[in-house]
Amino acid sequence: MVPSPATASVLRTSPGPGTPTDVGGAALPVEESATTSGGGDLLAALDHADLQAVLDTFPAPTFVAEVLPEHDVRTAVVNRRMRQLAGAEPDAVGLSEPDPLTAVLGPGFATFCRCSIDSDRTLERDFRWFSGVDEHSWRVTLAPLRDRGGVVVRLIGAVQDTTPLWRETERLRQSEARLHDALDHIEDGVALWDAAGRLTFRNAAYDSSRGPTDHYLRANMPSDRIRTDLPSRPSFREETLSDGRVMLWWQRSTADGGTILFSRDVTAQRQVERRARRGHAVSRSMLDSLEAAVMTASRTGIVLGINRSAAAWLGIEPDAALGRRLAAVVCGAATVLPDTDMPPVSGPPADPDGPDGLEADLHRVVATGTLRQRQLIRQDRILDASLFPIHGENQAVAAVALVGRDVTDERAADAALRECRRAMAHCQRVATMGELAAAIAHELSQPVSALITNGHTALAHLIGDDAGPEVIAALGEVCRDAERAGAILGSIAAFVRREPQERSLACINGLVDTVAELVRKDLERRDIALILDLDEGLPAVAVNPIEIEQVILNLLRNSAAALIDRPAGQRRIMVATQAAEGPDGGAGVVVSVQDSGPGFGIPADRLFAAFQTSKPDGLGIGLVICRNIVESHGGTITAEVPETGGALVSFVLPAGEAARGRG
Incomplete structure (x- = not known):
């Protein structure tokens, strides 16, 4: 096997003999015996056989190279560990000829040896070489060996196989390169500082964001305690740059004491948020300007919004409703009634959590997308409310809106309108009765005239005949x-024809006496005592006597009807007259009728309204007629309940010629 050399890595120099050399975080001790004068002399003087025996005892792969003239070197001896590392035969003395290590590590090995000789120091260097199958990495440490004269005659070297470490380093370097490449393609800026505060990486987005300087970051680094206890706690800061961009910065402490700083351009996001806030403010202002009560809730019934009308109707603050359940907010302030077709207010309140409750209505609206209606009552106010579905994407129900309208005044107006219609129908009947009365008065006027004529004729004959x-x-x-009957019939006919009534000066006490004589027998039959308290010297009044007598008669009849249920000894009616200031500020007289009955059966402010009566068979027009007659004479009429009980009705008429011709 003939290995091929590769390019060596960076050369390292040891401070001196016996000093540990830092190799990738590990310390490689250099044997002191190999560099001191005693050990160096021994290894420098041994022949190759003895030197081989000594090197084979070393646990690390070791070799010795001879120093030739001109500082050339040649490998002399390698130990068994070295041969095993190189894959050579265990019994081979050398790896190959002429120089095995130079053949394996390349020409850089010879240069490395010359550097060690020239510097007379222990050196360290990484070599990579290719064995024909795989690429390998060795870390070689060289130390000079001197003879007794101090001349470097040999070099002793130790080899460490760093192939696994080198491969792992390369793998990490490639992973880091891929990570940096990926970080360069993200929109967020990323910068990394180590524990010493040195910037070790930053991507292109960080550079474009014009982030804080190293000095700023070191000044704002978290403390060691926070870095140790809470390494992932983020710290956020937002800054507007000179070009108008809005940048968001946040940093995290790493487990090894470093810091990662992130930056993000949030300009568009902040613009969207501002537009959303403006839109929300406009929508809120529009909702608050509505008279209708509006509440919005999520699909699960949580209140998302409420306008001022709804909050005011429920009597709560708007913020107090947000985040709570819709049914709890509404049912806590108002009574909820079933109200599908808006019937009149009736029936027991619905259970908010029951099958007919507001919570169930909300679930039905979400499930079916259909409208549900309810009637809410609070402090005698009525709210017609409807639950509307709010559709989102794909027409799915995204939220629910409760929209209500206060119909209290509207329903009161409807009731008043119905009452007015009944009153109009009653007026039509009364008008018809008036026309009939005019016709009857016309028909009765002739027999009444004949009755008067015949009566006076009979009276004249009886007086002449000395009758009893x-x-x-x-x-x-x-x-x-x-x-009197003829005069009344004439007044009825004139009233129907709208003819002006003749008025003359009359004594009010005389008119009271006339009416008293007319009703006295009827009152005596009912065990009602009639008491007259008439002041003397009252000014005359310009009136139509028949009409004023009609007013007094109506008041006496009303008092008599009110005393029918009183005990016999407690039935009293008092009629009093006295001078008073007239309605126009001049002289006048007041006539009052007071009884000992139970009082008025209807409110005082409605006594003089048409068709208001407490009598089951009454028409409710007696006091209306009295008011019209008195006001047509320029007077006023009032009613009150005295402290002693009963009822008191008084009317004031102007006195003297000033009242003549009114009406």
């Missing part, structure tokens, strides 16, 4: 009642 006073008084009362 009782008969004359009764017949006189019949005549007055007939005249």
Whole structure:
């Protein structure tokens, strides 16, 4: 086997005899006996046979070369280990002729020997050579041997087979080259510093990112404790460069005490994030401007967003709802009712976790993509809510939106509209009744006129015939009642025809007395005491007497109807008159009717509204007629509940000529 030489590696020089030589992290000791005067003289003086015997005792592959004139060298002896390493026959004295090591390691071996002779020092060098099958790597250490005169006559060398180490190093070097090549093709910048702070690698992306300098990194390296305890903890920093790019830096400590620095251009990402934030702000502003309550939730029911209307309706802060379950937020603030077709508010609240609850509705919307409706109630406010699916990619349900509208005022308006329609129908019936009343008044006016005429004629005959006073008084009362009936019928006809009513100065106390006499017998029959408290010297009022009497009569009838359920001894009605300031600031009179009944059966602010009554058979127009008559005379009418109980209705009329001609 004739090996072929290869190029040697870097030459290494040992500091001196006996000093360990660093070879790839391992120390190779040089035998002191081979370089000192005593040991060197012995090895330099031995013949080849004895020298062979000595070298065969060495555990390492060893050889001795003779120094020839002009510092040429020739291999003299190799030991058994050396022959085994070279693959030669174990009993061969030399590897080959003329110089086996030169033949194996190439001409560089002779140069290496001359360097050792000239420097008179121990040297070390790596050689690679090809055996015909594989490439090998040897690390050769040379030391000079001197004779007694100090002249270098021989060289002793030790050989270490570093082929496995060299192959592993080459493999690692190739892997590192491939890794560097791969790192040069990624978008993130990567730089590596060793434990001493030396930059050992950086890729092209790092160079283009204009990253921090070595000085900056060393100044910001993590401490040894952190590097030891938490070698993978990242440290992030973001920086805007002079050209406007935004770079993100982060570093990690390695297990061997080094540092890896990464850089990434996040300019486009930050621009997208800014646009997304602006879009989110616009969307949030639009949602907050809506009157409708809007909430969005994930497929699993987690609240993702809520606008101000929804938060205000639920009485919560918007941030308090985010991240919580939709059903918990809604059911914690409001009562949820089943509401598929928006029926009136009724029925027990739905169980939020039950088969008909809000949680189940959300799952149905996600599973089927169909709309679900609910009715929410909070503090007498009603919210018509719907669960809408929000479709994402491939029309799959990505989220759910709850959209609600407060319909409290709308439903109240609908109820008021229905009430108005009923009132209009009632008004139409009353109007029809008014027309009938006008026709009846016209038909009755003739017999009433005949009754008055006949009554006065009979009264005249009875007075001439000296009839009894009782008969004359009764017949006189019949005549007055007939005249009153005729006047009422005339007023009804005039009211229907919208004709102005004649007014004259009248004494208000006289009008009260007239009405009192009219109802006294009826009140006595009901065991109701009528008390009159009329002030003297009141100014006259310009009124239509029949209409004012009608007002007083209606108030007395209302009070009498309210006393029907009171005990017999507690039924009282008091009518009082007194001077007062008129509505126009001048003189006036006030007439009040107070009873001892249970009070008004309806709120005071609705007493004078049309068709408002507490009597089962009432029309609800008596007080309306009273208000219209009083206001047509320039007066005012009020109602109140006295501290002593019962009900009190008072009206004020202006006094004197100032009121004449009103209406």
